[in-house]
Amino acid sequence: MHTVGITENMLEPRRNIPRNSTGIVLFPMGKVRVDVLFGGRDNYRVENIQFEVVDLDNPYHALLGRPTLAKFMASTHTAYLKMKIPVPNSTITVVGNYKVSLDTASIGSCLAESLVIAEEKRRIQTAVALAQSTHRNLAALSSPLGGTTFKPPKETKDIVQDPAYLERTVRVGARLNEA
Structure with missing residues (x-):
């Protein structure tokens, strides 16, 4: 300045x-x-x-x-x-001046690249902090053995996805409809 x-x-x-x-x-x-x-x-x-x-x-x-x-x-x-x-x-x-122009463009390009990298780094840090926060919240729901406390219903049934391939099934709760 x-x-x-x-x-x-x-x-x-x-x-x-x-x-x-x-x-x-x-x-x-x-x-x-x-x-x-x-x-x-x-x-x-x-x-x-x-x-x-x-x-x-x-x-x-x-x-x-x-x-x-x-x-x-x-x-x-x-x-x-x-x-x-x-x-x-x-x-x-x-x-x-062509030489000055090329030098200045190169320096400007490096500056712009560093600003973009800094912004991307800030966004990544925000995403990591959010993921860590979510992981901490999910850890409170997990069992002492490391698995989550989610358990499927005791009564399940297998639904065939394609009649041509009977081995391709999906297991759902017995109270769910096929539709």
């Missing part, structure tokens, strides 16, 4: 929590409005953009979403790493 000159006291509180494409919840520290400038001294475009600030170790300083691109009326071409922005007398072309 300090690399772009923003301090925590400049942040406005955030009310809702945005989700990213993986479904992982990011808790923003707040939001801040910043003037974003593209171009040079004689040919430039400035727009005031609102950013969500998150405490995340990320190779990006800022991510520009569709609303920002629309505000700048920018046209992007990801394969060429170029963005064109109209200005009153011409067009500004922003050109990316």
Whole structure:
């Protein structure tokens, strides 16, 4: 946050929590409005953009979403790493660096993977805790020999499932109907 000159006291509180494409919840520290400038001294475009600030170790300083691109009326071409922005007398072309782009994508991919793994680990821990809790509750119902206290009815009958295979039967309580 300090690399772009923003301090925590400049942040406005955030009310809702945005989700990213993986479904992982990011808790923003707040939001801040910043003037974003593209171009040079004689040919430039400035727009005031609102950013969500998150405490995340990320190779990006800022991510520009569709609303920002629309505000700048920018046209992007990801394969060429170029963005064109109209200005009153011409067009500004922003050109990316392939090596930096590949490095940043790799780091971002590792970050996303670690966040997904952390979320999956949390879900597994929740499932294990639930299973252990259920197991403890079932253990109270089991007999001292380790089996459950469930006992089938004393009177049972065998029902044939398929007349072509008389050995295929199901044993049910004698008071149950075949239907």
